[in-house]
Amino acid sequence: MDAGDHRAVTAAATPLVRFEGVAKRFGETVAVDGVSLDIAQGEFFALLGPSGCGKTTLMRMLAGFAQPDAGRILLNGQDIAGLPPHRRPSSMMFQTYALFPHLNVEKNIAFGLVQQGWDKARAAARVEEMLSLVRLEGLNRRRPDQLSGGQAQRVALARALAPGPQILLLDEPLAALDRKLREETQLELKALQRRLGVTFMIVTHDQDEAMVVADRIAVMRVGAIAQVGPPAEVYERPASRYVAEFLGEANLFPDGAGFTLVRPEKMALSASATPGALAGEVAEIAYFGDRTRYVIRRAEGRPLLVSRANAGPPAALAVGDAAWVSYAPEAAVALGS
Amino acid sequence: MRRPWLAALAPYLWLCLFFAFPFLLVAKLSLSHTVLAIPPYAPQLDPGEGLAGLRAFVRQLSFETYARLTSDRLYLASYLSSLRFAAVATAILLLIGYPIAYGMSRFAPRTRQALLMAVILPFWTSFLIRIYAWIAILKPAGLLNAALGVLHIAPLSLLDTDAAVIIGLVYAYLPFMVLPLYAVLERQDERLIEAAQDLGCAPTAAFWRVTFPLSLPGVAAGALLCFIPMVGEFVIPDLLGGSGTLMLGRTIWTEFFANRDWPAASAVALVLLATLAIPIALFQRQQAKVTA
Numbered sequence: 001m002d003a004g005d006h007r008a009v010t011a012a013a014t015p016l017v018r019f020e021g022v023a024k025r026f027g028e029t030v031a032v033d034g035v036s037l038d039i040a041q042g043e044f045f046a047l048l049g050p051s052g053c054g055k056t057t058l059m060r061m062l063a064g065f066a067q068p069d070a071g072r073i074l075l076n077g078q079d080i081a082g083l084p085p086h087r088r089p090s091s092m093m094f095q096t097y098a099l100f101p102h103l104n105v106e107k108n109i110a111f112g113l114v115q116q117g118w119d120k121a122r123a124a125a126r127v128e129e130m131l132s133l134v135r136l137e138g139l140n141r142r143r144p145d146q147l148s149g150g151q152a153q154r155v156a157l158a159r160a161l162a163p164g165p166q167i168l169l170l171d172e173p174l175a176a177l178d179r180k181l182r183e184e185t186q187l188e189l190k191a192l193q194r195r196l197g198v199t200f201m202i203v204t205h206d207q208d209e210a211m212v213v214a215d216r217i218a219v220m221r222v223g224a225i226a227q228v229g230p231p232a233e234v235y236e237r238p239a240s241r242y243v244a245e246f247l248g249e250a251n252l253f254p255d256g257a258g259f260t261l262v263r264p265e266k267m268a269l270s271a272s273a274t275p276g277a278l279a280g281e282v283a284e285i286a287y288f289g290d291r292t293r294y295v296i297r298r299a300e301g302r303p304l305l306v307s308r309a310n311a312g313p314p315a316a317l318a319v320g321d322a323a324w325v326s327y328a329p330e331a332a333v334a335l336g337s
Numbered sequence: 338m339r340r341p342w343l344a345a346l347a348p349y350l351w352l353c354l355f356f357a358f359p360f361l362l363v364a365k366l367s368l369s370h371t372v373l374a375i376p377p378y379a380p381q382l383d384p385g386e387g388l389a390g391l392r393a394f395v396r397q398l399s400f401e402t403y404a405r406l407t408s409d410r411l412y413l414a415s416y417l418s419s420l421r422f423a424a425v426a427t428a429i430l431l432l433i434g435y436p437i438a439y440g441m442s443r444f445a446p447r448t449r450q451a452l453l454m455a456v457i458l459p460f461w462t463s464f465l466i467r468i469y470a471w472i473a474i475l476k477p478a479g480l481l482n483a484a485l486g487v488l489h490i491a492p493l494s495l496l497d498t499d500a501a502v503i504i505g506l507v508y509a510y511l512p513f514m515v516l517p518l519y520a521v522l523e524r525q526d527e528r529l530i531e532a533a534q535d536l537g538c539a540p541t542a543a544f545w546r547v548t549f550p551l552s553l554p555g556v557a558a559g560a561l562l563c564f565i566p567m568v569g570e571f572v573i574p575d576l577l578g579g580s581g582t583l584m585l586g587r588t589i590w591t592e593f594f595a596n597r598d599w600p601a602a603s604a605v606a607l608v609l610l611a612t613l614a615i616p617i618a619l620f621q622r623q624q625a626k627v628t629a
Contacts, residue, residue, distance in 0.1 A: 065531055085534040086542075098532040102550045111546075112536035163536065 015074075016041040016167060016199050017062065022071035023223075024057055031057040033223035034071065039167075044193045044200045046210035049220030050246070055203045058220075059169050062201070063092045075166070086115075091165035095172040097156035099144040105131075105155050106140040112163035130158035133192070150181050157189075161198070170202040174209065186212045207247045211235065219243050235263075241335050249293075249305050252335070259335045264307035266331035269294060270324045271317055277324035280304065282317050296323050367603035368398040377597045402600040403608075411588075412605060416612070418583035422499070422574075423567040426506035427514075427560050433507065434514035434559060439548075441515075442522035449523070456512050456519075468505055468576050475501050475577065497579035505573040510566075514559040521555030522548070554623065561620040565613050585609055 015038035024032040032054040039045045047055040060066045062073060064085035072079050080088060091112070099108050109130050113123040131137050134154035144152060153173065160168055173189070174182045190213045193200045204210050210217045211231040219226045219234060219242075226246075227239040238244035241252065244261045251267065252259040270277065283303060284295035289310070294317065296304040304325050308315060317323060369378040380397040383390050406412045441452045459467060474480045475496040482492040495501045525548065533543035571586030578584070585605065592602035 063535060065534075084539070085531070086537050086539050090535075092532070092535045094528050094532060096526070096528055098526065098528040100529060100532070100547060100551075111533070115537035115542065115546075159536070 014041055015039060016043075016076060017201075018072075018074040018077075019058070019062075020072045020074065022058070022061065022068045022073060024054075024061060024066060024069050030223050032061070032068075035223070035225055036071075037218060037225060037228065039199065039201060042197050042199055044190065044213055044215045045202070046214035046217045047201065047203045047220060048205070048207060048210040048217050048246075050205055052222075053220040054223040055205075055220050056171060059092075059171060059201065059203050062167075063090055063169055064088045089166040090169055091160035091163060091167075092169040092171065093156050093160045093173050095175055097144075097152050097176075099147075099152060099155055099159070101144050103144075104140065105136070105142045105144070105147070108144065108155055109159045109162050111159060116163060126162055130162050133161070134158045149176055149178075150185070153177060153185070157192075161196070165198065167199040167201060170200060172204055173202065175204075175206075182209070183212075189213055211247070219246060221246075237333060238335065244333075244335060249307070251304050252302070255334065257336075261333040261335050262327045262331050264293065264305040265291075265309070266327055267304065267306040268326045269296075269306045269308060269315060269317070270326070271315070271321065272324065274324050274326055277326040278304065279322065279324055282319050282321045282323050285317070285319060294323070296325055363603045363606060365398070366599055367402055367607050368400065369600045370399070370401060371598050371600060376599070378599045402604045405601065406604055406608065411583075415583045415585055415588045415605075416608070419568045419585040419609075420612075422502060422506065422584060423564050423570075426503050426510065426567055427564045429503065429507050430510055430514040430563050431556065431560060434511060434518055435552075435556070437511075438515045438518035438522055438555075441519050442525070453519070456515050460512065464509065465572065468509065468572055471501070471505055471508065471577060472496060475504070496577065499578065499582055501577040501579075502574050502582055502584070505577040506567055506570065509573060510563040513562045517558035517562060518552065518555040521552045521558075525551055554626075557623050558620070561616050561623075565616055565620075568613060569609055 017037075017039040019035050019037040022032055022035045023030070035054075035058060047058060049055045057066060061068050064080070064083060064087075067081070072081065074080070075089070100111065103111065106127050109127045110118075110123050113126055118126065127140070128137075131140065134157055136151060136154050136158070139147075139151065139155075142151075144155070147155065153176070157173070170189075174185050177185060186209055189200075193213075200213075202210070202213060214231060216228060216230055217234050218228045221242055227234055227243045229237075234243060235247050238247065238261065241259055241261075244250045244252070244259075249264050251262045251264060253262070273279070278296075278298060280296035280298040280303075282294055283297040286293045286295075291307050291309050292314070294306045294308065296306060298304065306325055366378060369380065371377055372379045380394050382394045386393070437456075441449055441456075444452060472479075477492065477494055477496070479496070481495070485492055495504070529547050529551070530543050533547045534540070538546060569586050570584065571590060574582050574584040574587055575590070578587075589602045589605050589609075592598045592605060
């Protein structure tokens with residue numbers, strides 16, 4: 001959490017974006033319910049939550065496509081309430097990419113530059129720069145319908161970055177890609193952000209994606225922020241049962257009014273009785289290659305999840321075997337209700 | 338299906354029966370010459386005389402009528418005038434129809450259905466009656482002048498003028514312009530407009546750089562759907578136009594019924610068809626591109 005703490009301090013010093021008690025309702029539904037949030041200059045920030053939690057609405061309010069019913073959104077300390085989308089220094093990459101089907105790759109990327117009145121030579125140079133940035137050199141004349149999903153995603157990214165936005169908004173940018181390409185692209189996106197130093201804000205429902213790319217994550221729940229922090233902090237020290245269960249897998253033990261959390265990978269599994277260990281029986285074994293996940297059924301209480309890295313030889317356990325589960329006291333995290 | 342080739346043949350049979358056969362009849366007529374008889378043209382093909390009769394028949398056919406079309410300035414004037422009427426009306430239809438279609442596509446889906454009904458509703462009344470209604474509106478003591486009188490504006494004498502023909506054409510063909518435009522505008526992705534705005538376009542710039550270019554297939558469809566039948570329009574110029582209003586539909590009618598010159602009427606109709614084949618072909622190519 002060392003790097004995270006450092007960034008948290010910067011965030012407090014000069015927020016690029018500040019949400020102040022922002023609320024938005026659509027008819028009877030409250031989409032965003034009094035969100036306050038700071039995003040630091042140069043940060044890769046993730047809004048993470050299940051669908052319908054208000055994360056996209058929050059981003060669209062920053063882009064100017066929706067107006068808050070209450071609260072303020074400050075950009076560099078200035079309230080941007082009156083600014084229409086075309087006057088905001090943010091760029092958005094849409095989930096569906098929204099490439100202009102009547103324009104080729106080059107003209108799609110130059111779209112914002114033309115609107116800003118860049119002269120032709122300078123715009124052309126910028127387009128080339130963007131194409132090499134997203135590794136699509138030579139595809140200038142392709143039409144959007146001639147692009148693969150991954151290429152279209154890169155063009156959308158290049159188009160959004162070309163005008164040099166102060167903040168890039170990514171709305172589920174990788175949701176349409178298949179898993180392998182998505183994982184590669186996550187790393188690329190993170191490297192790109194670090195290289196450019198531009199502030200990125202991503203909206204995603206994919207916890208792995210948020211943890212891989214983001215410096216800080218805001219976990220959202222029905223229009224409110226459940227917790228904000230660096231990925232490791234949110235995962236290791238969740239503030240609530242909701243966060244604990246939304247990010248990764250969790251073993252929760254009732255503990256007075258609250259719960260004690262132990263992550264499956266912090267559990268030790270043994271085929272022989274150990275003092276203080278929880279006894280049970282192997283109910284299920286799921287092999288993931290790099291790790292194996294065991295479901296241990298107990299006489300009472302919820303089944304336990306144990307994740308074991310497949311670093312050494314496989315454990316000599318089969319479904320139906322008796323098993324003992326233990327964990328170090330420091331692996332346990334006390335949660336409120 | 339037991340005999341799929343039969344089903345495949347059906348549209349061709351239909352086409353032969355209702356297009357190719359009448360077309361050949363008209364083509365044959367246009368190569369005949371007028372006579373004072375019933376029917377008023379010659380030669381007649383007598384199937385009883387066999388092959389010799391057919392040979393004699395073919396020998397008597399000639400392109401003389403077509404030569405007449407080029408020598409008489411009236412025909413050329415009538416072609417040009419028809420094309421001009423259709424072009425002017427198409428331009429006005431675009432100017433009126435586009436905002437209507439665009440406005441409709443911006444409403445909530447439920448409202449859109451109601452507006453769509455409103456566009457289609459006039460079709461439920463006879464076309465002829467609707468054009469007659471325009472006579473009542475445009476005539477010197479008609480509704481328009483009564484309304485102008487209330488506003489203390491001098492009366493207009495529009496009926497029996499070219500302007501009345503344009504008004505009638507625009508009125509009658511408006512749905513044919515609005516519907517294809519609406520179809521393209523309605524399915525346009527809202528995100529594209531947002532993307533344009535996000536990249537610095539004010540709403541008007543977003544319209545001209547994204548919405549309009551993407552609606553061009555609809556513009557082409559609407560324009561051709563109106564232009565093609567308007568060139569040959571007969572009822573509207575006949576009821577609303579003046580005696581000097583030259584349009585091909587009327588020319589054909591006059592040749593056929595007043596002059597009893599069936600070959601000339603047929604030749605004019607065929608030349609019209611040939612002229613329109615170009616925009617029709619363009620239209621179909623463009624449609625094929627849209628669906629591809």
